[in-house]
Amino acid sequence: MISTKGRYALRVMLDLAEQTKKGYVPLKDIAERQEISKKYLEIIVKDLVKGNLIKGSSGKGGGYMLCRKPEEYSVGEIIDLMENSLTAVACLAPDAKECPRAKECRTLPLWHEYDELVHNFFYSKKLTDLI
Amino acid sequence: MISTKGRYALRVMLDLAEQTKKGYVPLKDIAERQEISKKYLEIIVKDLVKGNLIKGSSGKGGGYMLCRKPEEYSVGEIIDLMENSLTAVACLAPDAKECPRAKECRTLPLWHEYDELVHNFFYSKKLTDLI
DNA sequence: TAATTACCTATTGACATAGTAGGCAAAAGG
DNA sequence: CCTTTTGCCTACTATGTCAATAGGTAATTA
Numbered sequence: 253m254i255s256t257k258g259r260y261a262l263r264v265m266l267d268l269a270e271q272t273k274k275g276y277v278p279l280k281d282i283a284e285r286q287e288i289s290k291k292y293l294e295i296i297v298k299d300l301v302k303g304n305l306i307k308g309s310s311g312k313g314g315g316y317m318l319c320r321k322p323e324e325y326s327v328g329e330i331i332d333l334m335e336n337s338l339t340a341v342a343c344l345a346p347d348a349k350e351c352p353r354a355k356e357c358r359t360l361p362l363w364h365e366y367d368e369l370v371h372n373f374f375y376s377k378k379l380t381d382l383i
Numbered sequence: 384m385i386s387t388k389g390r391y392a393l394r395v396m397l398d399l400a401e402q403t404k405k406g407y408v409p410l411k412d413i414a415e416r417q418e419i420s421k422k423y424l425e426i427i428v429k430d431l432v433k434g435n436l437i438k439g440s441s442g443k444g445g446g447y448m449l450c451r452k453p454e455e456y457s458v459g460e461i462i463d464l465m466e467n468s469l470t471a472v473a474c475l476a477p478d479a480k481e482c483p484r485a486k487e488c489r490t491l492p493l494w495h496e497y498d499e500l501v502h503n504f505f506y507s508k509k510l511t512d513l514i
Numbered sequence: 515t516a517a518t519t520a521c522c523t524a525t526t527g528a529c530a531t532a533g534t535a536g537g538c539a540a541a542a543g544g
Numbered sequence: 545c546c547t548t549t550t551g552c553c554t555a556c557t558a559t560g561t562c563a564a565t566a567g568g569t570a571a572t573t574a
Binding site: 516518520525528529530532538539542544 | 545547549551552553554555558559563565569570571574
């Protein structure tokens with residue numbers, strides 16, 4: 253399941269994409285438009301900044317801004333960043349230790365196929381496809 | 384993410400599908416073959432029985448057995464049962480209260496599309512496709 | 515009646531989720 | 545310089561889920 257962090261992050265990115273001409277957008281405004289607690293959004297934008305998807309500027313006239321053009325973002329990279337990978341099963345997670353049953357496992361190919369399907373779906377969707 | 388419950392359940396079903404001529408299969412044997420704690424499997428098979436996917440028989444010579452022919456099971460119904468729906472986001476869960484932002488939400492159509500993709504993928508896969 | 519099996523309830527530790535609280539740091543406007 | 549506005553940082557917490565474990569009762573057969 254995709255958590256609120258992933259979903260909210262996507263909404264923040266969409267909000268910023270729509271305000272793209274206005275320079276830095278204060279988080280307060282985003283929080284009000286999106287009806288999400290500003291405090292909680294702080295956590296989310298922090299991750300987005302750390303992941304180089306957006307940049308922030310302090311002080312009066314500050315706020316957040318996209319780093320690239322909206323059409324250059326895929327939904328996949330946003331979700332991936334927030335969820336720490338959107339892998340379907342623990343066996344396929346980046347940090348997973350190799351399963352001794354992998355060779356004989358009847359279900360592993362299914363998870364692989366599923367993983368690829370999901371990955372392709374989200375990475376082929378651009379931010380601008382949602383506006 | 385699909386939990387161990389869902390993954391183990393699928394492996395139990397596959398195990399039963401392969402032993403289909405042997406009548407009732409004791410959980411002890413499944414646990415040994417699959418290298419999963421029998422105690423934990425008890426929880427899983429209980430759900431499978433309750434969901435009418437398998438049936439159990441007590442006493443000597445007892446165990447578990449599929450209710451239908453292996454080719455008549457979709458992977459989707461197994462996962463769905465164990466995960467209490469494999470919905471992508473809370474907004475689309477069966478028990479979710481209606482979101483006041485649904486009409487204007489830019490992301491909802493994406494989740495719908497994703498949900499359908501996943502649903503179709505798992506429901507089109509039959510148990511026998513994995514053997 | 516003994517062995518074998520399923521079936522039932524309760525408990526646990528670890529971790530993740532979804533936030534909240536309070537303050538410090540930076541930048542701009544007057 | 546000082547105040548306001550903003551981002552940024554650390555810490556805390558309540559709730560819930562996951563992945564099991566433990567210990568027993570009930571049913572069935574040889």
